[in-house]
Amino acid sequence: MTNRDEHAVATPHIEGHVERHAHGDHPGCPPESGHGHDSHTGHGGHSGHGGDHAAQFRKLFWINLIIAIPVVAFSTMFAMLLGYDVPDFSGARWIAPLLGTVMYVVGGRPFLTGALSEIRSRKPGMMLLIGLAITVAFLASWGASLGLLHHELEFWWELALLIVIMLLGHWVEMRSLAQTTSALDSLAALLPDEAEKIDGDRTITVSPADLHVGDLVVVRPGGSIPADGRIVDGRADIDESMVTGESRPVARGVGDSVTAGTVATDSGLRVEITATGDDTALAGIQRLVTEAQNSSSRAQRLADRAAGWLFWFALVSAGITAAAWSLVGDPDASVVRAITVLVIACPHALGLAIPLVVSIATERAARGGVLIKDRLALEGMRTVDAVLFDKTGTLTKGQPTVTAVETTGNDDGDTVLALAAAAETDSEHPLARAIVKAAQERGLTVPRASGFASSPAVGVTATVDGHEIRVGGPCLLHEVGAQEVSAATEWRGEGAIILHVLRDGAVLGGLRLADEIRPESREAVDALHKLGVEVVMITGDAEAVATAVADELGIDRVFAGVRPEVKASKVAALQHEGKKVAMVGDGVNDAPALAQADVGIAIGAGTDVAIASAGVILASSDPRSVLSVIELSRASYRKMKQNLWWGAGYNLIAVPLAAGVLAPIGIILPMSVGAILMSLSTIVVALNAQVLRRLDLTPEASTRAILNR
Template sequence: MKHQTHGHEDSGAADPDTHGQAMPTDDPTSVLDPDQHEHHGQGTQHADADHEVHVHGEHAGHSTAMFKNRFWISLILTVPVVLFSHMFAEIVGYTPPEFPGSMWISPILGTFIFIYGGAPFLKGGITELKSRQPGMMLLIAMAISVAFIASWITTLGIGNFNLDFWWELALLVVIMLLGHWMEMRALGSAAGALDALAALLPDEADKVTDAGIETVPASTLAAGDVVLVRSGARVPADGDIVDGSAEFDESMITGESRTVARTVGETVVAGTVATDNAVRVQVTAVGSDTTLAGIQRLVAEAQASSSKAQALADRAAALLFYFALIAGIITFIAWLLLGSPDDAVIRTVTVLVIACPHALGLAIPLVIAISTERAAKGGVLIKNRMALERMRTVDVVLFDKTGTLTEGRHAVTATTTTGGVSEAEMLALAAAVESDSEHPVARAIVQAAAENQEATEFGYRGSGFSSMTGRGVRATVNGSEVAVGGPNMLKEVSLATPPDMTGTVREWVDRGASVLHVVRDGAVIGAVRLEDRVRDESRAAVKALQDRGVKVAMITGDARQVAEAVGAELGIDEVFADVLPQDKDSKVSELQSRGLKVAMVGDGVNDAPALARSEVGIAIGAGTDVAMESAGVVLAGNDPRSVLAMIDLSRASYRKMIQNLVWATGYNILAVPLAAGVLAFAGFVLSPAAGAVLMSVSTIVVALNAQLLRRIDLSPERITT
């Protein structure tokens, strides 16, 4: 299907030639909770039904609820395991309770914990082993498996070994489950973006038949069918209007903040909303052929192509795995050569068990959990842990213009008049005419007059309001007939811009602004400039990013002159203008092809593929569900300064991750050789019990160090010009 694009992505400036047309009500759809997207009928019909959900890292196939449930059950069972452990009792200095069968409590419950609580790690370890990419899962699986086998050997009295590691096995599983549960809470789901896209489509459609209007499942529509799209309803499939005309809210597809007039013969896209009138649409594309389905495919492809790089903790775990394995082999062979097979087993088991320190399982998740909490207080929702890690390496931040760097709504940014009337009076007259209109332009003019003290002092009120469709509006004000409208209105009444205003108006038009003229009693008395106003916060955000060595780029569907005007005002490094919705994704790829790491900030459905493609996708919280689901980070508000919070937090949390990994792995580097017996010649050998105690100390240090992240100030207000 040939998809026709209309106009710009919107500078926020109104189209003066649609001024005066009936205006839409608010979008009747609410922001949907992605966790509730279970039944959308038509939804899956418009996606590739067999799309693959890509979940990276060791958590593939695992859910937050699974880790949470296994943690709590394992924690409850760990209490008696530890309480009845003779090795733990010796460390702490107490006598375990004894009664008939008490000796089997730790082995039986420990076995259950190993099988139930350890299952995710055992399965993950096998997967990593098969893929030859050892990481955290394989390291944990090795430690708990060795502890499990050694503990049963001790429990059954096989050989002369004191390797009662049931308590250590239980604690290791519980702490690792806790760490992974905390980490999973920070992870986003790739499927969420596709679900949110599907949710834009209605479940049912009003099909026009010979017998009248029949409500049918939207999934049953076929090309050639005619459907009735009522005011406030979404278009169920791509098609052409065959009867009626209406203003359509296409923001979820194009990102434009203004509605677009559509009439007979023009194309409308599935998921868009008819805001003011009912129209009849002949379906031209359904299912995977629709524009929305195409965006879904782009999102899926971009998510599938994102980096498969292992997380920082996994890389450390991989090194520890090889270190422990080699150390274990050397230990076993060395003690065998020394003629002590019992010591060979004890020392090797101890090395392999303590090779996976508790601290390593908490080093990264603790930092992520605290970072996520701190970010939330600063208005930033971190959905993906890799987004947090990658943000510190970003070279360029690519902002979508409308609603991100700009306010996304019409505003009067300048006025001009002919001699004999002040700008305040001209504005007061225009506001009096527009006061009864709900058009965004009207609201902008009324607000500008309300903020101008001199204009309010006139106290003008209009009467006899009437709309000139597609041209403007008029009313009687203070005994005079006053009209406000665009170029078409002037042509209709055979008027031209007065010579003393011509230069100013031409300059406004050249920069891409919309211009409305004010006519009183048949004479042009002034004009107002309407634009999408740049946020004050945007200036501070751009400067602060550049001060941190990060380039700033802007992307928009607006005409080049509009984009360049905003770019120059903000001092942006690079501007992409005239970009079609489906091409935003390719602009991210273009930046990446230059060797740059990109953070994309956007708020519309058309931004979703670009958000998914970039190293870090940042969605504006006031945007669409799809944009938020495609992104790794969501900004709760519209303040672009919040991007700085992400960069500062990413850099600070990365430092904490490195520090925690040094503590966690540093313990191993020292403890493993001691447990292997390198100082046995001097009479010192690290016992299994002592190794376990040191492991706990390392965990405490890691936990305390992570808490220091709470001191970071992430409030947007700290970034000023």
């Protein structure tokens, strides 16, 4: 991306014609021959760790579910609770203990290792609470099975159900949290597999990894540049959108720097390598993505905090229970009550409270065009107070559109546009397609053209109805000594692309082309303002282009001419102002900023690397989907809090009752009642999460709901 002000706006050209306005000068207008210009095609001339964990918990869940069936069926206490007799045959009494031990060792291993980690870090949480419960249940059950402890302490059925439910909850959670390292793979994929290195009088094919500073390489039309370098021969339009976010191809000539991964769209080049490997701009973006992703993964989880509080609550309650029952002279009851407290305190419902909400919210969001990759991103969206939009491909369509036609003579605008479309019909350049598309949308009859030819940085020429029709930028006008249309000065100030149409050397008119703003963008900005959210736009485009878009949409703040390595720092600057920032983008250049932001939102039509770096993906390119994410975040957070209270509420009520707080008036919570309360708590949590399915998360519905408040 070049650094340009509003008086020197480099704009893309059609098959080689480029417009560069610099106070009346025409720098860079090459000879007609166009040295180095080749013919144009079509002219007739990482699996992430989150995924591993999800697969692990899925496998463990199904294995332990199968084992749990006989454990529960042959548990003597479970049989007593339901009033049936355990089958009596040789060895039947050892089925539950032996298979229960297998479940404890195999199914309980993730929780036990997690508990040890929490002990070492001195941060008790969900894993320690689960580990404590299953260990107490395991030891107490063996004590009861061997006749060493009271028969009420036979918890094999409870141990089995606890492990199965927790494995299910963690499977759902890991699936929702599964991350991918494909961001870095996608960045690497931008580089070509091979490079053509000039070795003396011959050209040899080598891997980009084998290139060294000072090597000369040939880049064919349509080919990717293998490493950072400097053009030593040739001139071409370089598509830098994948790396810089520049919305249109940029003209590069001898002496200009080029970046690895960008594409020479129309001409061949010879490039001297100036940086390779870790020193390239692409590698720098990779490092930024990695660092930002790592730093954003340390957020504390709400359920773990609740589990930490419950851990101390259960431990203190069990200690008080044992002491109290011992003081009243019933040591046997003290053991039974204390162990019952520790087992009953395990958060069955709490273990499913958040994963269930996230699972349902994720499914519901997908139907509204919102894909949730990261639960922390979903939780964080409700507190966002600044949304940073990348301009190109997000607020705009990322493709040029004819927005105005100015005529100079008797011909009307439709005639000028039709002649331009005729001359450009054989071209595949984005601006050429925009002109042809504009003529089609207006229902114009485009005459047939012949003798198509193009000249680098000058324009295209064709014969239409016996007349020579030429379309090009300022170099074309300079060549024929013609003046630009009167509206050109105004268009230039707005950052528009300006092309002129000539017939037999005389200017017929001018075409204004610009990146078309999405019709939904205005509603998205208005709705965000209604929520009190600041809207910021960031772009690699020039100041004039950015300001024109921002003024039309009512955007609060603009960062223009921003290079990719600076985008993440702009996000960080907003964060240093105390803002919670959501970044919305679709290009490789957005990846570091997406990862740096509190919430990264990728437009689904964007690149793989942008999608992989974001926590939320918009399946459509509708910016109003950001409102859907906010609505979903707030609704799901409400359900998470409600479920946490339901899950923890069971413990807050059941633990004191199990401890015997009401024993003086003859009320002691039996295990059977505790089991019923436990089940009811889990059912309530599950039903409460289902309410999220009623949400209408389509962009239209979410935006309308906010604007009508």
